[in-house]
Amino acid sequence: MGKHQKAGQALVRGKTHRRLSQAASSLKCSASAEDTAAVGLNSVLTDPRTGMAALICILLAFLVVPAVLSSGAGQPKLYGYKVIRELPHDPTAFTQGLEFAGSCQGDSKCKEKLWESTGMYGESSIREVELSSGKILREKRMATQDFGEGLVKIGNRLLQLTWLTPKAYSYHVDNFDDVRELRTPLRDGWGATSDGRSVIVSDGSSRLSWLDPQDLSLRRSVDVHDGIFPVKYLNELEYIDGSIWANVWMTDCIAIIQPKTGKVKAWLDMAGLRQNLQQENPQQRPVMDVLNGIAWDESKRELYVTGKYWSKLYEIKPMLQTASPTRQEVKAVRSRCILG
Structure with a gap:
């Protein structure tokens, strides 16, 4: 032709x-x-x-x-990544939720910290972790029947979801005391974040739900999709610059989602990060699990990721591979990132 x-x-x-x-x-x-x-x-x-x-x-x-x-119009953008720095992370932490606790702009005595939720029955906790060293500064263990999940800060409190139940816990951010047990409309808690107005949660399906931060009642929900394909197993969440970033369980992918429609506007392909860390520590026990955990330092515009039982936390920079991918490129990333 x-x-x-x-x-x-x-x-x-x-x-x-x-x-x-x-x-x-x-x-x-x-x-x-x-x-x-x-x-x-x-x-x-x-x-x-x-x-x-x-x-x-x-x-x-x-x-x-x-x-x-x-x-090619309407296709998601495709991003790779560049590792900016590697930081220590507790390899016994089954990371379920990760939240940046604030920057230290110009304060030499200040310690930059993360809040982290860990899972597994009998091992679940909420903890405050020093960013630079991975040292656990504070920790509160959960009851043995609770399996910790997503974590989000709401005002002066931290909200922690639990797996396979509608139960959630609220802790005072300063000391993890004044623990309150709450109920969500979810039958299964996975990821949590906030857009400043609502708590946004996932339940392991393709659905995201917006909850009232006062009573956790349902405000609205949206089903996440890439084209005509539902994107299931949405796990840990982070709200960044008006978009929802979501780990997709059992993959090396982060979906970048338009909140109003649930459309995946971009994919961040983290392939290679987990595999390289496994090669560095082939005898690690517990054995490394999947990518899970996104934390965003808005003031410094720094992005951190880790995974379940990972010995490192990474500061990364997303790198645009193509803004207008071909059908073949989109098909390839969908085969890696969208599970049936």
Whole structure:
């Protein structure tokens, strides 16, 4: 096929895509065709009174999605990473939640710290850890029947979820005392973060839920997707610059999610980090587990990651690989990051 023929076909596809999108807009369908196809009729129609409009919206979605995929538009950006520095981390910590506890701008006596939630029955805890050394400064053990999960700071308190239960615990941030037992609408607690207005939690599925920070009642929820593919096993969460960053359990991937729609706008592929650390410590016990743990120092704009039973915490810098990936590149990252 000649270059003029290809250019002509691209022009036709572009015009067709614009016309279909305009039709969808006039019928009050969702903002994007791929969201329409992914999240279903009930969550994308703004005017469900006419069954015909509903049918047309769905048909338009499936007409537009192939055009979007073939053109590369709407595909997630792909990031790799650069390790800035390596720091010690307790290799006996089954990391479930990680939260930055504040920077030390210009204070030589100040110690930069993390809050960390650890899991496993009989071993779960909440702890305060010195960033530079990995030293545990304070720790509160949980009851043997509790399995610690995600952790988030709300005001002057830390909220810790528990696995396979709706139970959560609230601790005073200064001393981990004044422990309060709370109930969430979740049947299973995994990750937790906050956008400053709501507590955002995951439950191991593809769903994220926004909770009222006062009583933990459900405000709204969204299903996370990459194109038409649901992204399940969302684990530890961090809110960074208006996006939700989520570890995907059993993978080396971090999904960067648009909160309003649940769309994965980018993937951070951390492949190689865990494997290299395993090679450094082949005899480590307990055996290293998956990548899990994201902490963001907003004031210094520093990003930290670690994993379950990892002996190191890493400061990393995401590196954009491609802003407009090909279909083959997106297919490859989806095969690594999206589990069935």
